[in-house]
Amino acid sequence: MNYLSDTITKPTEEMMASIQHAALGDDVYGEDPTVNRLEEFAAELLGMESACFMPSGTMANLASIMAHCPRGSKVLVGDESDIYIFEAGGASVCGGIMYEPIPTQPNGELAIQDLEKVFPFDPEDPQFALPALICLENTHNRCGGKVLSLSYLKEVYEFSRKRKIPIHMDGARLFNAACAAGVDVKEIMQYADSVQFCLSKGLSAPIGSIAAGSKEHIKKVRTLRKMLGGGMRQVGIMAAPALVALEKMTSRLRDDHTRAKKLAQGLSSIPGIKINPEEVETNIVIFTVDEDICTWQRFLALNENQGLIFSEMGYGRIRAVIHRHISDDDISSTISTVRSVIEIEMTQTV
Numbered sequence: 001m002n003y004l005s006d007t008i009t010k011p012t013e014e015m016m017a018s019i020q021h022a023a024l025g026d027d028v029y030g031e032d033p034t035v036n037r038l039e040e041f042a043a044e045l046l047g048m049e050s051a052c053f054m055p056s057g058t059m060a061n062l063a064s065i066m067a068h069c070p071r072g073s074k075v076l077v078g079d080e081s082d083i084y085i086f087e088a089g090g091a092s093v094c095g096g097i098m099y100e101p102i103p104t105q106p107n108g109e110l111a112i113q114d115l116e117k118v119f120p121f122d123p124e125d126p127q128f129a130l131p132a133l134i135c136l137e138n139t140h141n142r143c144g145g146k147v148l149s150l151s152y153l154k155e156v157y158e159f160s161r162k163r164k165i166p167i168h169m170d171g172a173r174l175f176n177a178a179c180a181a182g183v184d185v186k187e188i189m190q191y192a193d194s195v196q197f198c199l200s201k202g203l204s205a206p207i208g209s210i211a212a213g214s215k216e217h218i219k220k221v222r223t224l225r226k227m228l229g230g231g232m233r234q235v236g237i238m239a240a241p242a243l244v245a246l247e248k249m250t251s252r253l254r255d256d257h258t259r260a261k262k263l264a265q266g267l268s269s270i271p272g273i274k275i276n277p278e279e280v281e282t283n284i285v286i287f288t289v290d291e292d293i294c295t296w297q298r299f300l301a302l303n304e305n306q307g308l309i310f311s312e313m314g315y316g317r318i319r320a321v322i323h324r325h326i327s328d329d330d331i332s333s334t335i336s337t338v339r340s341v342i343e344i345e346m347t348q349t350v
């Protein structure tokens with residue numbers, strides 16, 4: 001069983017068939033009808049003016065940040081965010097933008113008082129690089145798939161209006177957030193100026209992300225996409241399965257969440273594994289193993305020998321991501337395998 005990531009999901013049969021029959025054109029000229037349909041449909045779902053199909057979430061975040069932030073400005077990012085940790089420093093390299101890491105609360109939030117501290121007392125003072133954007137991550141990967149509450153989003157939104165800077169949401173798993181909170185994605189998006197979400201994760205499309213925002217913002221994103229080398233030609237080939245993902249795959253995320261909860265409950269009954277199943281809200285399960293029993297490196301290796309792939313998310317936290325290729329039976333057998341791995345380790349350490 002491979003719990004490495006929900007990015008490993010393969011396209012469905014229907015997605016593969018959609019590729020065969022997709023109407024195609026040159027998207028750099030805006031002439032691929034399938035891409036145009038996808039972008040219109042995505043914008044409508046999100047309740048935003050405009051959307052742009054992107055090759056990856058990383059490029060979607062980068063183009064969005066560069067569209068919002070002038071060179072020499074600061075982007076406020078969580079110190080545990082994907083943008084800060086896993087995106088190769090793109091905003092600094094390509095945009096001349098400074099990352100300001102903000103402490104991430106265990107529930108994935110950035111505290112308003114921590115955001116407040118970054119704003120200089122006198123913005124007219126030429127010594128300061130000025131904050132130009134706040135980035136939030138929803139659901140929050142390294143916090144274990146936590147969903148940002150609507151009340152928190154409203155609070156940050158009001159703060160951002162007061163400070164006159166926009167909010168970009170890294171919503172790689174935005175539909176997981178909406179599903180877990182039982183709300184429409186539009187309700188979440190009313191509190192952000194732009195967003196990116198991944199089609200290639202739990203939604204199971206092979207490739208792609210959507211960047212969305214105002215017409216003016218997306219016009220800039222489109223130019224940046226071309227500049228970054230992401231302008232593609234008959235890309236309806238990728239947009240067709242993405243449309244299937246958006247039309248057919250959002251409601252099934254609930255099953256992943258139920259299985260994640262089951263996995264967490266099972267793991268919590270194993271001695272030496274620390275996890276609170278109450279804290280599992282979506283498809284990501286993060287736990288730690290008592291170091292006196294087994295180091296995390298050894299835990300990963302021993303489980304891999306049994307065909308179980310997990311990953312590490314910093315500070316020895318082990319991550320399991322539930323996706324379409326993990327069944328109820330897989331969850332049960334995973335729990336018993338992990339239990340036997342730990343039991344053998346315990347008899348050896350006594």
Ligand SMILES: *Cc1c(COP(=O)(O)O)cnc(C)c1O
Binds near residue numbers: 137209
């Ligand atoms: C996966 C992910 C991304 C990046 O998406 P890619 O398509 O892999 O580039 C960005 N943010 C978060 C939170 C992610 O999980």
